[in-house]
Amino acid sequence: MSADAPVTEMPDVLRAALECADDGIVIVDDARRITHFNAGAERIWKFARADVLGHDAAILTLKCLQADPVADFRDEISLVRCDGSRIKVQIALSSVTTGGALHHIVFARDVTADAERRVRIGLLNTVSDQTNRAVIISDVEQNIVYVNSAFTTLFGYSSGEAEGRRAGDLIAGCHTDRKAIARVIERLMRGGRRGEAEVLVYDKSGQEIWVCARIDAFRDKKGRVKHFFALLEDITETKQLRSLQQLIMSALADEVPIAEIADRLCRRVEEIAPDVVCSLLHIDAAGLVHPLGGPSLPEDYSRALDGLAIGPNVGSCGTAAFYGEPVLATDLDTDPRWQPYKTMPLAIGLRACWSTPVKAKDGRVIATFAFYYREPRAPSNWHRRIVEACVDLGAFAIERKEARAEIARLAYHDILTGLPNRAQLRHLITTAIDACPTGGHVALAFLDVDHFKDVNDTLGHAAGDELLVQLAQRLREQIGPEDMLGRLGGDEFVVLLPHRNAQDAERVAAGITEALAAPLRLGSKLMPMSASIGISLYPDHATDIDTLMQQADAAMYMAKQAGRSTHRMFSAEMNGLAEQRLAMIAALRRAIADNALSLFYQPQVRSCDRAIHGVEALARWHDAALGDVSPAKFIPLAEECGLIEQIGLWSVREACRQMAIWRRAGLNIPSVSVNLSPLNFRNVALAARLKDILAEHALPPDALMLEITEGTFMQDGAAALETMHAIRELGVGLSVDDFGTGYSSLSRLAHLPIRELKIDRSFMRDIDKDAAALAIATAVVRVGQGLRLTVVAEGVETEGQRKMLTELGCDVVQGFLYAPALAPVAFERWLIEHCAEQARAMLGRLDVNPAGRDAVKRSA
Incomplete structure (x- = not known):
């Protein structure tokens, strides 16, 4: 066709070609009449060509064909078709002159599917960039074709730096488990399901990152793998470091020896940090080193360290323990602190050492945690994070074991x-x-x-x-x-x-x-x-x-x-002593039957304000023939002859009776503590008996506190624990008496329904001037505080002891500092004098404020 031939006279072959085109082709003359409308155009506009040929082009709703058509135009538009449906169409407009007339040719292609796909891809990219997990998409050769923004944040590579490179070359390193990834890839290539692997990888700066890699494959319609998809989750904190905590806690719960705990900890650290050799050394009170854990170190090296004294130039660990600060020796061969000790580590290929002191709560260095390296270097950020976790865990484990060892020693x-x-x-x-x-x-x-x-x-x-x-x-x-x-x-x-x-x-x-x-x-x-x-x-x-x-x-x-x-x-003649013993037992039985026993009361005073916290009821026995019989004599005798349970219940009844009298008289005594034998707690009806006694004297349950020994819940534990729970449900308090003189599990103590912990008077000796006594008392107070229990100290005799206990946070003190155990009338006089002394002290503090003093006097 010549350039001047009219379009309407185009050859048949050209017309057939236009008809077969997938795109819609529309020709409009200079009068804006439609002169050609092929089958592709019919599919796009939903018009039959007979309905549009010769008609004004406005029917096609194309702005580019309006009053002054643009000679060349290309755009993607939203097209409303004759049936009202809407599609995305790519429009291209060209203008030609033939036979002196201007014609416009419109090429239209339906790109609705492509547009929707682009929208979906855009949304997926947006979602991918919003997640905090790194995404990698690679081809079958494992060349990266896409990474999201989380990948850039985690590893430091931009998408431009990552795309086109093999994933293994980009983030894998010398300690990456490439075989684990390869096994997943091989399974996917064979048609298997997706898999995951925990591997150590490296960011752009070479820092270690532990990730959980979940890998899947994208396949075509024939099932062939086209791409691999990897979702990488940083598990450095959430799993790897937490696994160290779980390891320590489970080992402590299982009563694993401290050396085995240290060994397990070191092995786990070496799993998550394969380029280190881990060591944990205990530092005793004399400043001597004792290996606890170091499974990758030769035994002769550990033996050589045992008994070594810490000092300012004793390798990394001895120096760190001496100064209480981390010590890094990047090259053992040249570091002056290592010169006397370097031969053995260098012989086994260890070239650098970083040691961190492990401190107790009181600031003592009790251990060192060390990383050895096989080349001169400093620790990475990952190594520092591990040590931060392990130092705290190691301190907790060692202090816990020291406390348990001390309690075990006290048991015997x-x-x-x-x-x-x-x-x-x-x-x-x-x-x-x-x-x-x-x-x-x-x-x-x-x-x-x-x-x-x-x-x-x-x-x-x-x-x-x-x-x-x-x-x-x-x-x-x-x-x-x-x-x-x-x-x-x-x-x-x-x-x-x-x-x-x-x-x-x-x-x-x-x-x-x-x-x-x-x-x-x-x-x-x-x-x-x-x-x-x-x-x-x-x-x-x-x-x-x-x-x-x-x-x-x-x-x-x-x-x-x-x-x-x-x-x-x-000698055999001494058997008469047994007869005397029997006589004392008979006298004790009569005393119980005749109500000849009595209760004396010792005050318990709050440390914070010296107000009365309660009283402890203590049994006394005066016999007409035997005189005053010490509780140290008749209580063990009562236990041996089976009278102790009766004495316990009598003590509760008598204490409640006296409390009722005092309350009716207006004396404000919050509660009375009564000692019970473990035998009392074997009685399943004990809670019911207590409820009846309290009701008889119209006392609330919290007016009564029962003191139990550690043996109560160590022997016949299940039955005793059931009774204890029943008592606490009743509202009566439970107090562990003489804590620390027996041997009980701290983990078990944490689950007992107790309200109060009593420090035995034997712990009070020299507490204000003896470091060992203070350490033991401090430990007991901390146990009570940790379990949110009221802590009561018995046997307090000096103001120095009271001040020390107050500084420790002990809630209540009891002892000769305030009063011995007193008969009820004597206790009433003491209480009145104590309250008066408190009032005088308050007035003394208010002397600087006359108005306040007068107000107090008027209220009094």
Whole structure:
């Protein structure tokens, strides 16, 4: 066709070609009439060509064909078709002149599907960029074709830097588990389902990042893999570091030894930081190093460290422990602090060491946590984050184990003297008897201090404690290396003499009596001291432990009857002592039946304002024939003969009766504490009995506090715990008495329904000047605070002790500082005087404010 030929006269072949085109083609003459409308145009506009040919082009609703058509135009528009539907159309307009006439040719293509796809892709990109997980899309050769903004944030590579590079070359490193990723890729290529792997990868600066990579494949309609899709989640904090915490906590819950915990911790750290060798060293109170964990270090290297003293130039760990600050040696070969110690680590390929001190809550360095490296270098950010977590975890584990070890020691040792206690003595006696050869002997000596009660009554309990400590020291000096000394409690001691016959035992007893003849110095006073000693012999007198101990006790009683400061060997005639014991039991039964026991009350005072917190009810017994019988005597006797449960219930009834009297009289005493035996808690009806007693005296449940020992929930735990829960549901308080003198699980204590924790009076000795006593008291107070319990300290005798306890955060104090246990009338007088003293103190503080003082007086 020539350029001047009219369009209407185009050759048939050209017309056929236009008809077959996929695009819509429309020709409009210079009068804006439609002269050509092909099949593609019919599909796009939904017009039949007969309805448009010869008609004005306005029918096509194209702005580009309006009054002054643009010669060349290209755009994507939204087209409304004749049936009202709307599609996206790409329009191209060209103008040609033929035969002197201007014609406009419109090319139209339906791009609705493409437009929708672009919208979806845009939305997906927006969503992808909004997620905090990194997205990588690669081809089958693992060349990156797309990354989202989270990838850029996490790894530091822009999309331009990442696209076109292999993912493995971009973020994998020397410690990346490439095999784990390859296994997932291979499974996908074989048609398997998506998979995931936890791997260590590296950002643009070379810093380590642990990620969980979830990998899937995009396939075409024939199932062939076209692209790989990887979703990377940073699990450095959420999983890897948390796994260290879970490891420590589960190990502590399982009572795993501290060395095994340290070993597990080091192994786990080396898994998540493969380029380090991990070590945990314990620093004892003397500043000596002891390896705890270091599974990748040779045993001879760890042994060489054991017992090494810390110092200012003792490698990385010794120096870090000495100064309490992290120490980095980037090159052991040249670092001056390592010169005396470098040979062995260099020989095993360790070139650098970074050590961080592990500190207890009081600031003591108790361990060091170290990373060794196989090349001279400094720690990465990832390594620093690991150490931050491990230092806290290590401190928690070591302090927890130290506390538990101390509690375990206290379970078998007397807190005052450090000697084996009753429980440990039974084990020692059993061992000695089992090891006794045929024809051999084991002697047992019971020792009771003469007139010890007089020391406590005249000089106070602190002086009495000091006497017992000095006595224990003198006794140690009088026994042989195979002999064993223990304390039963109070002023009663036991000397176990393996391989000793009667004559040997009596020589030891005589030596003890002579050694005690010299007075002890208690402060500025010289205190005369003596003891009564009773001896029994295995197998001559008995073949079982209980009888042997009873016989030694009977012989000791006979020594006292003989005038004290002497010893007696058990004999058959001493069986009369058993008769006396039976007589005392009978008298105790009568006293219970005749209501001859009484309760004395010792005040408990709040540390913060010295207001009355409550009172503790303590049983007393005066017998017409026996006189005043010490609770230390009749309470154990009641336990042995089965009367202790009756005494416990009587004490509750009597204490509630007295509380009701005081409340009716207007005395404000918040609560009364009553000691109960573990036997009481075996009674499933105990809560019901308490409810009846409280109702009888019209007292609210919180007016009563029951004191229990650790043995209550250690023995018959399930039954006792059920009873304890029933009591707490009733509203009655529960207090753990003498805490720390027994052996209980701290994790179990945390789940007991208790409201109060009492520090045993033995912990009060020298608390204001002895670091060990203060540390123990501090630990008990912290346990109470951590469990949100009221902490009560018993045996407080000095203002210095009270101030120290107040600074520790102890809530309540009880002891001779305020008052001994008093009869009800005497306690009432004390309470009135105490309240008056508090009022005077308040008025004194208000002297600077006369108006306030007058207001107080008027209100009084």
